Each structure stands twice: as structure tokens, then as C-alpha cells.
């Protein structure tokens with residue numbers, strides 16, 4: 408994030424003598440990206456280095472390794488996440504559905520919280536979490552953020568955090584990337600502000616509320632995801648939320664989907680006008696995240712609001728349907744559905760969606776969905792994604808056309 412934030416007590420000059428507790432030298436840590444050259448935050452631990460492990464590391468009692476299935480015929484997917492049970496905590500409940508060399512898409516449907524002394528760190532991927540359902544608090548070393556339906560959480564690789572639910576269950580869509588996830592760089596001016604033409608405003612990010620440092624000794628277990636979904640349990644001798652202050656550009660933040668301020672035009676608006684986030688350079692690697700939220704359809708008297716069939720040959724496309732109202736695929740998908748259209752196949756609306764959509768000209772639609780389009784990265788369906796697939800999805804367009812022909 409380009410917005411530099413300062414919270415708590417921290418010396419103005421980096422790497423200088425500082426005491427948050429009288430006579431106890433505070434210890435600086437840099438949470439940095441792209442070597443020593445990318446966005447970073449410096450934070451001050453009140454007493455202990457973050458390296459102080461009191462037990463030898465152990466494999467965790469769970470793993471997030473993804474398994475794919477070989478030799479499946481090429482096909483589009485509709486993954487019925489509605490059928491995935493609510494269970495366990497937000498880490499153990501993670502179910503990877505689609506995986507590539509740089510990107511993983513999972514859902515998590517927890518109904519429990521981690522124990523008080525347990526925490527999580529994704530040591531190998533940056534995370535974008537979309538809250539489909541549930542309320543609670545994202546607790547991090549940088550502070551706390553209240554979570555609610557419709558909120559995106561951007562959590563940089565290496566952040567220590569946990570999600571404490573106050574609702575009885577929750578539903579999260581999780582997109583992981585090897586690259587930082589930010590607002591699209593083409594929205595930002597050279598001073599880090601979103602331009603006046605962008606659909607987002609950087610001042611609408613939700614920054615963690617600072618919490619006073621916890622200067623506590625004990626046994627604190629940190630589950631670290633690394634090396635392709637392995638999880639190691641590291642035991643720290645002190646509470647990891649022991650920061651007197653922090654300052655920098657790498658920190659978790661929230662952004663509500665309602666704050667994506669849609670841009671419409673006279674004729675159909677292509678997905679890049681709905682882009683909210685980007686990972687990678689936006690051309691040769693990473694992905695684009697688009698928010699399909701309510702916005703005005705084209706007002707040209709002949710506009711067709713439904714999208715055209717398209718073959719985006721360099722992008723695998725994932726759509727998460729936060730609601731079931733989506734003209735192009737209404738009746739096929741439901742709230743919570745994930746569709747996956749590999750780049751090797753075209754995809755399109757079905758049946759009479761194009762004709763029906765003409766009634767929506769110049770009206771505000773009521774769709775709600777999240778799209779992830781990779782750039783030059785093939786995704787594979789995991790064993791879990793395959794298990795929860797609609798087995799006849801590839802026939803859904805043909806069936807709709809037949810139904811229409813026989814009306």
C-alpha cells in the first residue's frame with residue numbers, strides 16, 4: 408500500500424535507541440518485501456526478538472498441501488461451495504479449490520476460533536480474504552479490524568494474525584498470491600493517491616486499530632504455512648502481539664466492496680472497469696481482482712448489458728458469486744458458487760440471457776461477485792474442487808439453448 412501509516416510509539420529515526428518500557432531496550436524488526444527494496448514496515452518489539460522459540464519446531468497437526476488430479480479432460484468448472492461443511496477454525500477449515508504456481512484459491516467455512524495462544528502466519532503467500540459471511544475481529548500484530556460481510560482483507564505475507572469470530576460460523580473466500588496484492592498501480596498517481604478517475608479511493612481503506620503491546624511470557628504457538636502448504640508449529644516464548652508501535656507501507660487493511668465506486672459507460676463495460684485489486688505486474692504475471700457490484704448498465708438504446716462470449720487466451724478466470732443474481736448465469740449458479748473457466752475454452756452467458764438483459768438498460772443491476780483473472784498462469788482444480796463440482800456444468804449452455812428451443 409502506498410499510504411504510509413504510523414501507530415503507537417516508535418522513534419522517528421529508524422534503528423536508534425528506544426524504550427517503550429523504562430530501562431528495557433526495544434527491539435526493531437523490519438517486515439519487508441521484494442528484498443530490501445519493496446514496501447516495508449518497521450515495528451518495535453517491547454522486549455523480545457521475534458526469533459525466540461522456546462521449543463523445537465514441529466510439523467502441525469494439519470497441512471494445507473494442495474492435491475491435484477492428473478489427466479482430467481479439459482472442462483469448465485462449477486464448484487458448489489455451498490455443500491462444503493462449516494467446521495473447525497479458519498485455518499484448519501481452509502479448502503484449496505484451484506491452484507497454480509503463484510496463486511491458490513480456497514474457501515474457509517469455520518465455526519470455531521483458534522485457541523487463545525494460537526496464531527497463523529502465511530509465510531509463502533500474500534492473502535486477499537473476502538468475507539462472504541460472518542462477523543468477528545481480525546487480530547494482528549498491527550492491531551485489530553472488525554470484519555463483516557462484504558469486506559476484503561488484504562493481509563501481507565508474513566503477518567501474524569488470527570480471526571476471532573463472534574458469529575456462530577463464517578464463510579471466507581481466500582486468494583493467495585506470491586506477489587503483493589495492492590490497488591491497481593495504474594489507478595495511482597506518482598505520489599500514491601488514487602487518481603480522480605479511479606473507482607477506488609485509497610482513503611477508504613480500513614486500517615487496524617492499534618492495541619497496546621502485550622508484554623507476556625508463556626507458550627504461544629504460531630502455525631506457519633510454507634513450501635507449498637506445509638504447516639509448521641513454532642512455539643514462541645512470548646506473546647507475538649508485543650509491538651509498541653509501527654510505521655510503514657506493509658500492513659493488513661480492510662476495504663469494503665461497497666467502496667468500489669463503479670464506472671459505467673454508454674455501452675457494455677468490460678471487466679477491467681471493475682478492477683479493485685491487482686497482484687503482480689498486471690501484464691505478464693499475477694492476477695486482477697474485479698468487484699462485480701451493483702452499477703448502472705449501458706444506456707445506449709441498443710445496448711446489451713449481458714457480457715459477450717469471450718476467449719481471454721492468457722487468463723484463467725474464476726468467478727465467485729456472492730449472490731445468485733447474475734444475469735449471465737442466473738439459474739445455473741447459486742450464492743457461494745465458484746466457476747472456473749480455463750483460458751483454453753471460451754465462456755459466455757447462456758440461453759436468452761443476452762435478450763433478457765436488454766430490459767436492464769440504464770438500470771442499476773443487483774449483482775455481487777468477485778472475479779479473479781490470472782495473467783499467463785494456468786490453474787488446476789484440486790481434489791476438493793473436483794469433489795464438489797457440478798458434474799454436468801460443461802453441458803449447461805447446451806441444455807439452456809435446448810430448453811429455449813423447445814419452449
Ligand SMILES: [Fe+2]
Nearest residue numbers: 717724748754
Ligand atoms: Fe469472463
